[in-house]
Every structure is written in structure tokens, then in C-alpha cells.
Amino acid sequence: MSRFWSSAVHRLTPYVPGEQPKLLNLIKLNTNENPYGPSPKVLEALRKEAADTLRLYPDPNAERLKEAIAEQHGLKPEQVFVGNGSDEILAHTFQALLRHPMSLLFPDITYSFYPVYCRLYDVDYEEIPLTESFEIRPEDYNKPNGGILFPNPNAPTGRLLPVSSIETMLRNNNESVVVVDEAYVDFGGESAIPLIDAFPNLLVIQTLSKSRSLAGLRVGFAVGDAALIEALERVKNSFNSYPLDRLAIVGAIAAISDQAYFNETRERIIRTRTNLVEHLENLGFEVLPSAANFVFVRHPRQDAGELSKQLRDRSIIVRHFRHPRIEQFLRITVGTEAECGALIEALRKILQ
Ligand SMILES: Cc1ncc(COP(=O)(O)O)c(C=O)c1O
Numbered sequence: 001m002s003r004f005w006s007s008a009v010h011r012l013t014p015y016v017p018g019e020q021p022k023l024l025n026l027i028k029l030n031t032n033e034n035p036y037g038p039s040p041k042v043l044e045a046l047r048k049e050a051a052d053t054l055r056l057y058p059d060p061n062a063e064r065l066k067e068a069i070a071e072q073h074g075l076k077p078e079q080v081f082v083g084n085g086s087d088e089i090l091a092h093t094f095q096a097l098l099r100h101p102m103s104l105l106f107p108d109i110t111y112s113f114y115p116v117y118c119r120l121y122d123v124d125y126e127e128i129p130l131t132e133s134f135e136i137r138p139e140d141y142n143k144p145n146g147g148i149l150f151p152n153p154n155a156p157t158g159r160l161l162p163v164s165s166i167e168t169m170l171r172n173n174n175e176s177v178v179v180v181d182e183a184y185v186d187f188g189g190e191s192a193i194p195l196i197d198a199f200p201n202l203l204v205i206q207t208l209s210k211s212r213s214l215a216g217l218r219v220g221f222a223v224g225d226a227a228l229i230e231a232l233e234r235v236k237n238s239f240n241s242y243p244l245d246r247l248a249i250v251g252a253i254a255a256i257s258d259q260a261y262f263n264e265t266r267e268r269i270i271r272t273r274t275n276l277v278e279h280l281e282n283l284g285f286e287v288l289p290s291a292a293n294f295v296f297v298r299h300p301r302q303d304a305g306e307l308s309k310q311l312r313d314r315s316i317i318v319r320h321f322r323h324p325r326i327e328q329f330l331r332i333t334v335g336t337e338a339e340c341g342a343l344i345e346a347l348r349k350i351l352q
Contacts, residue, residue, distance in 0.1 A: 034213035039261040045254035086207040086220030100146030158290030186211035188291035
């Protein structure tokens with residue numbers, strides 16, 4: 001605290017990201033990173049770009065990257081926005097499209113950055129409870145609102161809403177923007193991107209942090225009607241002209257072009273998830289159905305906080321949220337087969 005702080009800063013409650021430990025040799029299953037490195041083509045592109053040209057500013061519009069994303073999804077470049085990770089795009093979306101007199105609606109259990117942005121941008125919000133089985137019920141969103149926002153699959157539950165339900169939501173809600181945060185969609189979900197041409201109020205946000213193994217490079221994108229994208233560009237160009245540096249632009253283009261590597265690694269993660277779920281269930285855990293690169297689990301007889309601590313003592317870190325309704329759950333990132341094997345062994349010892 002300081003008397004030099006603005007009143008806005010006094011009111012903030014910043015987001016606390018999952019721990020990035022300094023210690024090596026930890027099994028890190030706490031922030032949903034990809035256990036496999038980026039495509040070799042990304043590393044090659046980065047090496048080439050690490051040259052004298054770094055003295056020059058990057059393309060402020062990252063045109064080549066927008067073209068690559070547009071081509072991949074059958075869109076026009078003016079339907080694509082790119083940013084420094086999807087968190088930055090979410091922030092611009094709050095400012096550009098969700099800041100209205102009526103409340104923004106999002107699930108009571110969801111990505112915990114959403115209420116943080118609401119406080120930063122002074123956006124009123126209403127949390128819509130998930131069902132008992134932690135599902136989004138589309139009918140619950142049929143009410144006047146200043147916008148609707150949810151991740152699909154949801155985080156931290158991993159549960160997926162079918163695209164047909166998203167379409168129903170859009171049909172019932174054409175007066176405000178519906179934002180689908182598809183950070184984890186590549187691990188078993190179906191994207192809402194094909195609905196964009198039919199619904200000018202749909203914005204879909206994706207990231208290269210998870211399925212493309214580039215959390216460290218910070219690249220995300222949003223796609224939607226050109227008018228929604230223009231709103232994001234107006235905010236971005238009033239904030240930072242160059243959110244993506246030269247390395248990020250070429251690395252992201254290379255990652256998007258290497259579809260074979262993308263398919264190989266995501267299929268590996270999906271296979272590992274299936275095995276992990278089976279082993280966790282054998283140990284007595286309840287595991288919510290997951291379409292993401294993490295699982296959300298609870299044990300009927302073990303306190304989640306205690307389990308998390310005991311795993312940490314064995315050099316394995318998972319995520320435990322001290323939030324109402326989910327304090328007995330752990331969110332566990334799907335790591336390599338070996339990492340998940342070590343997790344299961346550790347849990348077996350703790351539970352015996
Ligand atoms: C639901 C969801 N949305 C967005 C993000 C942000 O991802 P990034 O800023 O790395 O693109 C995350 C990160 O964990 C997430 O879980």
C-alpha cells in the first residue's frame with residue numbers, strides 16, 4: 001500500500017497464476033502446460049529470426065500470422081485478432097466488448113481471471129451456478145445481460161459443452177457478445193469457429209500456449225465478425241502497438257503450419273489422459289469427464305489440500321483452488337506417460 005496508488009489500484013485483486021517453481025526436477029502438473037516441446041520447425045524459425053533484424057520493430061499488425069490463422073480456419077484476415085497470449089486478448093475483450101451497463105454472465109466455477117478483469121475494467125458481473133455435476137446449462141443464460149463468457153471446455157472442470165448448445169445460446173442471445181474461450185478445445189472439444197459467419201456477436205478466443213506447446217512465447221488469437229475484431233484493434237492500438245515481437249510472430253506461424261506435429265502431440269496427450277483417468281479411478285478418485293489437457297478430481301476420503309501438500313513433499317505439484325464448491329478437488333495437468341506414472345505411484349503410497 002502507498003499513498004501514491006490510484007483508487008483503482010486499491011480496489012484491484014490481482015490474479016495469482018500457478019506456481020512456476022525455481023527448483024528443477026519437480027514434476028510440474030499445475031499450470032496445464034504441454035509436456036512436449038514445441039515443433040522442431042518452431043525452434044528453427046526462432047533461430048533464424050534471432051538476427052540483426054531484432055533492432056527493428058515487428059509488424060504491428062502481424063499480418064502474416066493473421067493470414068496463417070485465417071487460412072487454417074477458412075476465414076478472412078480481418079476476422080482475426082492476435083495478442084500477447086489469450087489473457088491479453090481477454091483483457092481487451094472486457095474493455096472493448098463486455099463493458100456495458102448490464103451484467104456480464106459467466107459460470108460460478110470458471111477461469112479465475114474473469115472476475116479480476118471485471119474489477120480492472122469496472123464490469124458488473126453475475127456468476128451463473130454450474131449444475132450439481134459441474135455442467136453449464138445453456139437455459140440459465142436466457143436473461144438480459146451485457147455479455148456472456150465461458151471457457152469450452154470449462155476450466156478448471158474440463159467439462160465440454162457441445163457446439164449445438166452454444167448455437168442454442170447464440171439463438172437466444174443476439175443483443176450482446178458471446179465469448180467462447182477455447183484455450184483447451186484441441187484436446188477433445190469441437191470449436192465454435194464455424195458458427196462465426198452466422199452469428200455476428202460470437203467471439204472465439206484460442207491460445208498457442210497449450211496444444212501448440214508455446215506458453216513461453218505468449219501468443220493467442222480471437223476470431224469473429226470483422227466489427228468485433230475492429231473493436232479489439234481499437235483497444236490494442238490505444239495500448240501497445242507491438243504486442244507480438246518478431247520471435248513470437250515467426251514462431252506462431254511455424255507452429256500453425258506444422259499440423260503433423262500438433263496432431264501427434266495432442267493425440268499422445270489424449271491417450272495419456274485416458275490411462276490417467278483409469279488409474280485415478282482405480283485409486284478411488286471421482287474424475288469429472290475431461291475434454292482438456294487436465295483432469296479435475298476428488299477423493300471421497302482424502303482432503304484435497306492435504307493431498308496436494310503430500311504430493312508436493314514428493315516433488316509433484318498439482319493445482320488446488322480454495323474456492324467454494326471445489327475446495328475438495330485437485331486439478332492435475334496431463335503430463336508425459338512417465339510423469340503421470342510417477343503421480344499414480346505417489347498417490348498409491350499416500351493413500352495406502
Ligand atoms: C481458460 C483459460 N483461458 C485463457 C488462458 C490464458 O492462456 P494464455 O494467456 O497463455 O494464452 C488460460 C490459461 O491457463 C485458461 O486456462
